[in-house]
Amino acid sequence: MVVSSGERFERTMTRSMSPEHAVERHLKEREPEVFASTLQNNRYELKRFVEWTDEAGLDDISELDGFHIHDFKIHRCEEGGVNETTLPNNLSALRVFVSWLESMEVIDGDLSDKMQIPNPDSDARDTMIDAETAEEILDDLEKFEYGTLRHALFALLWDTGFRLGTVRALDLGDYHPDERYVEVVHRPDEVTPLKNQGEAEREVNLHEWVCEVLDDYVEVSRHDVTDDYGREPLLTTQHGRPVGTHLRQNINALTRPCHYAGECPHDRDQSECEAAGNYRELRREAFEMN
Incomplete structure (x- = not known):
């Protein structure tokens, strides 16, 4: 035709x-x-x-x-x-x-x-943990630290791929449990600006299991506190919004084999290992702060 x-x-x-x-x-x-x-x-x-x-x-x-x-x-x-x-x-x-x-x-x-x-x-991503390791860490958290700050923190990081600074910046109101997503908002000139500013603003879906962890964390472990700007952080300590170094220390501890697998990658005696002792101390502090 x-x-x-x-x-x-x-x-x-x-x-x-x-x-x-x-x-x-x-x-x-x-x-x-x-x-x-x-x-x-x-x-x-x-x-x-x-x-x-x-x-x-x-x-x-x-x-x-x-x-x-x-x-x-x-x-x-x-x-x-x-x-x-x-x-x-x-x-x-x-x-x-x-x-x-x-x-x-x-x-x-x-x-x-x-x-x-x-x-x-x-x-930068080559240094990230693999899925098998993440599952081991999550299993360990499920058994020994369910619903704690560290459990909520690791679940959020693993599910979203956020930077630590982004997770730290989340407010309680940024989490939408019914719709199962978190809203990333750039708040300039405050304590939690996003690295890429307005370009970093977005809404990110969460898996149902992550929402269950967050819901239980908010109900049981989250402290009813505000930060210096009167905002209610999603993740908290007894004193308000956790500082970045505190979150990083806990993630570093969680990702050590001697922590989640109970065995030293260097075949050292954990009772005599200063690093392992530090990680056990962080775990103790995690319970106390929750």
Whole structure:
């Protein structure tokens, strides 16, 4: 069948729309399919893309091509201040959106399949513990420190991949147990600013088991205290919001084999090992502070 130039023009006009309008239609279609928190995350990620299209002069989403995707990626790296985790999140949400555009025949081809999502692995992440070790630590916490500060801290870090500073900055009101997510908010000029400031603001889903740990921590172990700014921290000590060094010391202790596995990687006698003694002291302090 021969398609006339008039028919091609009419088809092009019917599929032409602004990036903002296309994103709104995409999110509207996803609304009944995903959790509200997931939809909010997608909206946040795609908001950055829509803002970029305004700067780049991409007024019609049907003109989107691989060069635009590449330019957006460069923009986010050079001007967006994103880290190795945020960029993949941005691009993953964008790829789902691009796939939707293809399904609606707004754009042609298989652009979504050709999108390259950066691998979040980096030198910093090479030092992270593996899943098997994390399970051992969580089992140890489940048995001996259930619902304590350290249990809640490690569960949050493992499930979200947050920096310690981000977890420390969470307020009680940032945790939404019914919807199962935490809201990361940049609060400038205070004691808990985020490293990437406004760019780091987001909502992150939590697994149900993490929410169970947090719920029990809040009910049983969390101290009803405020910090120097009158805010209610999610994680607390008897004196208010824990300092970063305190949280780091506890994570360092939790990730030592002599702590969670009960055996020394250097075949030392734990009763004579100063480091092991320090870790046991931290565990004792963890109970006292809870």
